[in-house]
Each structure stands twice: as structure tokens, then as C-alpha cells.
Amino acid sequence: MKQRSLCARYVENIEEELARLLAQNKILAWFQGRMESGPRALGNRSILMSTARAENKDIINERVKYREAFRPFCPSLTIEAAPQYLVRYRVEPFMITSFDTIEERKARIPAVVHADGTARPQTVRRDINPCYWTLITEFGELTGDPVLLDTSFNIKGEPIICHPREAIRCFYDSGIDYLVIGNYLSSKE
Numbered sequence: 663m664k665q666r667s668l669c670a671r672y673v674e675n676i677e678e679e680l681a682r683l684l685a686q687n688k689i690l691a692w693f694q695g696r697m698e699s700g701p702r703a704l705g706n707r708s709i710l711m712s713t714a715r716a717e718n719k720d721i722i723n724e725r726v727k728y729r730e731a732f733r734p735f736c737p738s739l740t741i742e743a744a745p746q747y748l749v750r751y752r753v754e755p756f757m758i759t760s761f762d763t764i765e766e767r768k769a770r771i772p773a774v775v776h777a778d779g780t781a782r783p784q785t786v787r788r789d790i791n792p793c794y795w796t797l798i799t800e801f802g803e804l805t806g807d808p809v810l811l812d813t814s815f816n817i818k819g820e821p822i823i824c825h826p827r828e829a830i831r832c833f834y835d836s837g838i839d840y841l842v843i844g845n846y847l848s849s850k851e
Contacts, residue, residue, distance in 0.1 A: 725837025
């Protein structure tokens with residue numbers, strides 16, 4: 663960190679602090695523990711934002727991902743909340759299957775609902791990813807919706823971030839507001 667003059671501060675309850683930033687519509691790069699594997703696995707190498715505003719999808723595409731506007735983003739939500747948002751819900755840990763979104767919830771999470779009213783979710787279980795589950799839960803307590811916009815921690819044409827050095831480079835080379843590595847929080851402000 664010293665080599666790049668990066669200032670980071672340790673935050674004891676990182677999930678609570680990040681939930682507040684996400685509720686303020688900030689873009690977070692989330693680098694936690696071991697890298698996940700599997701098709702469309704998310705939750706340890708992610709770029710996160712609130713789902714509450716439809717334009718957040720465009721903001722992420724323009725400022726961070728640099729990709730086509732039609733590409734969907736994942737709603738990561740706690741497994742406990744999934745039946746409140748998804749029609750005929752079932753466990754979906756890898757953002758593979760599309761579900762119809764419950765009509766009353768569409769307007770609450772427009773950044774992750776597709777034009778046809780569907781969403782491709784990742785359901786997050788506390789026993790599998792307690793840190794990510796806690797972040798989503800904290801966000802839900804603040805906003806009423808335990809659902810985050812989640813996309814892989816990379817930009818168009820680049821592989822998923824694997825090393826903290828790559829995370830720092832992506833943070834500075836894009837419109838990400840905050841970088842989180844473990845319990846360390848960095849900002850450009």
C-alpha cells in the first residue's frame with residue numbers, strides 16, 4: 663500500500679459502514695477472502711451498488727465496466743429475502759437462472775430488473791458467505807431491501823481481479839468510489 667501512496671483505514675464493523683455508503687449510492691469494489699469459483703460466482707470479487715435507482719445500471723456501465731448497456735446485473739440477495747422478490751423462487755447461488763420479479767418489488771430494485779420484468783439473482787447464504795450475507799443484511803436494514811447490484815470485479819476485456827495489486831489498479835483506473843480489501847477501506851476522496 664505504501665508503494666502506491668494508498669491510504670486505507672481499518673474498520674471494525676466493515677459491513678455496517680459499507681451498507682451506509684451503498685445507501686448513499688456509492689460504488690464499492692469488494693475484495694474478500696478467497697476467490698470464488700464456478701459459473702457466474704460472485705460475492706468475494708464484486709463491484710457493488712444500490713439497486714434502488716434504475717440509472718445505477720447505466721452509471722456502473724459508463725464509469726466502471728465500460729460495456730454495452732443491455733448487459734444485465736445481478737441482484738445479490740439473502741436467501742431469506744428471495745421469496746419476497748422472486749416468483750417461484752428456488753436456491754440460485756450462481757446467477758444462472760432468470761426469475762420473474764414479484765410485481766410489487768420491481769420498482770424498489772429497478773437497477774437489477776430486466777426490461778421483461780425478470781432478474782438473474784444470486785442467493786446468498788449466511789453459512790456459505792457470512793461477510794457478504796451480513797453486508798446485504800445491513801444494507802437491507804437501512805433501506806428496506808436486502809438486495810445489492812453485483813457485478814464481477816473487473817472491467818470489460820479484463821479477467822476477474824485476483825490480487826490486491828490488481829484491485830488497486832482497477833480502483834484507480836475506473837469510477838469506483840471505494841475499495842474494500844478485508845476490513846480496510848480506501849477512497850479517492
